[in-house]
Amino acid sequence: MEYRQLGESNLKVSAITFGAWAIGGWMWGGAERKDALEAIRVSIDHGVTSIDTAPIYGQGLSEEIVGEAIKGQKRDQLQILTKFGMRWDLDKGTLAFKSKDNSGKDIDIYKYAGKESVIQECEDSLKRLGTDYIDLLQIHWADVTTPIEETYEAVLRLKEQGKIREAGVCNYNVEQTKAANSVVKLASNQVPFSMVERGIEKELVPYCIENKIGILAYSPLQRGILTGKIKPGHSFNEGDTREGNRFYQPENITRINAFLDELRPMAESKSATVAQLVIRWTIERPGITVALVGARDANQAIQNAKAINVKLSAEEIDYINERLYKLQLV
Template sequence: MEYVKLGNSDLTVSRIGLGTWAMGGWMWGGTDEAQAIAAIHRALDLGINLIDTAPVYGFGLSEEIVGKALAERGRRDEVVIATKVGLEWDDRQRVWRNATRARIRQEIEDSLRRLRTDYIDLYQVHWPDPDTPIEETAEELHRLYKEGKIRAIGVSNYTPEQMEVWRQVAPLHSNQLQLNLFQAHLLDTAFAYCADHDIGTLTWGTLAHGLLTGKITADTTFPENDLRSRHPLFKGERSRQYLAAVERLKALAAEYGKTVAQLAVRWVLEQRGVSVALWGARRPQQLDEVEGAVGWALSAEDLARIRRILDETITDPVEPRKKQGPPARSELAAKTE
């Protein structure tokens, strides 16, 4: 495993982190707790020391699974737990953004209980909350940091402009951002800002919701409660273009004796500003290829070949969504009026 200091924090983290969104089951067609716990233990055996979770992943279930797995394993001080704050939900599974002081104070206690710990290593604001001043959110996380309840302060999905406001009132150690071979639109903006200001990064969507594993074909179907059943990467002519790109990338990966998943993760790790690539899994077998993604490098020539493959194969790319993530409180209120 490769390790790196996370930005300007005191945390040393594995360059591949375990993503646990799917373990919560919500939007991923359910969960299997025993398999999820086995996956966490397998990740630790592989040298992965960063586990990324969030309260909204299964409405507390993912955090509970992480907490149970780590309690069984022991050696809490060897694990970097990264979780999030700033989303709220109701019993109808409606989710909205809420990064107010009061919500943060409630969530930190709920997360500590579910994770069975008395501190969180990296606490990240899940999505910017347009209804709450960035300064209010930043000040509250800074207060938790000074109290010792969190070891590092992070955000997720923040723009350079939002990070700049944050840094005027509180430290900022990391930003979690979307990045994969098919969705690299933030490299010249948010990732560049983080690189220029010594802010660590974690990448979500590293394997494009499984598309870059090489295991999805034109015949693959997803249950209705799986987000991929509606995602544009997996629909119509665009899906065929992305699958064709995967086949060409497989051939390039084979020249290194690697799989397309290993190639895709290696590409992410070699981008400027990237600290950690999150590898999502909910079964131990889904981590079989992790070791092959570290300890080697892509040549400059092959990085250029990858760019050509994408340009030649994907002629109608899925454009970045202008609005991602849950609505703000004000948006949800307007819809229900």
């Protein structure tokens, strides 16, 4: 595994980090707890020392599973990343969207990051994770009802108290990142980035490079479509929100698979899967520190971790990029 410093912080994380959204079940159509626990433990065995979760993933379930998985592990050799600012148990801030929990009950999700809420969420996360500190605490989505300065003053207090090691943001644009960074030096910004979703490269990546802020790229496999395993007519489990996603429209599935077919010979020449090639490409992009990759079972986790062994030459990266830039999605 490769380990990279997050910005100018003291935090070193594995270049491939375990993304724990799917194991919470919520919005992914269910998950098996036993498989999820095994996936995390096997990831750690293969050098993945960093795990990214959030309270909203399964309304606490993902954090609880992570907490159970890391029991008995050497805590100082792991980096636990979690978030705050999405409440399903309180109607403050702005309504983000309506959803259902894992039992099918209707819930309203609010974006809220008032000072008292940040502190309370941190305490709740510490309990669910079974730890006395969080390595990286991040706001999940911007809360327009609370000044960023107020939110990050609360985060700064938590850092001073030793309850968190470093502060980050998620889904923040350049202006929002600047505001938070003026209160507490940010280690990172976690944003969506993949071969087919590269919008951050225009403004955010240059800003983060210039200001020495790490970037955690989530959904680098675009929620599975860049594995090449999802074909037109794919059947999704109930509750899986990928079905209505733009990238999963039949024509886009066809176009993306045709593009991946062009990469397949390169992957095979390296005894790698297409997904492993995609993950390696992602962490080679300028400004990208980490690829967050989810796994629902041990086999997926092992395959993700082994992507670190793929090596790409400058010429091979150019070959991929040339074909990628010709890919047009509807």
